[in-house]
Amino acid sequence: MAEYNPIPLVSAAEQFARLPGIGMKTAQRLAYFILNQPVEDVERFSSEILKARKSVHCCNVCQNFTDTEKCSICNDDKRDKSLICVVEAPKDVSAMERAGGFNGVYHVLHGLLSPMDNIGPNDIRIAELMKRLSGDVREVIMATNPTVEGETTSSYISRMIKPLGIKVTRLAYGLPAGSALEFADDVTLQRALENRNEL
Numbered sequence: 001m002a003e004y005n006p007i008p009l010v011s012a013a014e015q016f017a018r019l020p021g022i023g024m025k026t027a028q029r030l031a032y033f034i035l036n037q038p039v040e041d042v043e044r045f046s047s048e049i050l051k052a053r054k055s056v057h058c059c060n061v062c063q064n065f066t067d068t069e070k071c072s073i074c075n076d077d078k079r080d081k082s083l084i085c086v087v088e089a090p091k092d093v094s095a096m097e098r099a100g101g102f103n104g105v106y107h108v109l110h111g112l113l114s115p116m117d118n119i120g121p122n123d124i125r126i127a128e129l130m131k132r133l134s135g136d137v138r139e140v141i142m143a144t145n146p147t148v149e150g151e152t153t154s155s156y157i158s159r160m161i162k163p164l165g166i167k168v169t170r171l172a173y174g175l176p177a178g179s180a181l182e183f184a185d186d187v188t189l190q191r192a193l194e195n196r197n198e199l
Helices: 007-017 024-035 039-055 090-099 126-132 148-164 186-194
Strands: 080-087 104-108 139-142 167-170
Touching (some): 126 148
Parallel strands (some): 080 104
């Protein structure tokens, strides 16, 4: 930001810029917006963020975010506990729940294996997943993103689980509904062919 701006305004913008997906221009707009709000509103805003950070923690079963000992999904007796969907982050649980149709439970890794970034098996929640795999679990669905890190993590965990006799599956990838072939990239088309279904 320009040097004619007050230092607290610059500092506020720099803090907003630390958020994912927020560039400096957006951060500046947010800082100006905050400074134009009544002090009481800003205090309530910051208080709610601080309260969320202090009260939300990981579920001691699935590692999803919760403000209780066990999250609402793990506490739901109607969920199929024999079916575990493994995801990278809590936001992925929200996406799956929004889509609907899945009645199992989740396991959140809080990251992916990435040797380039020095993130190994002990840096994500793989050990917690392995502890959950008792005789009651019949299938683990790997739902990590189709990136190099997502595929590496999926393969690594799959190799650990298969000797236990538990079925391990991977989300199918392909063309999104409503899209056209001409706009699909080569990898998406290849995955769509590999994961085709009989009609």
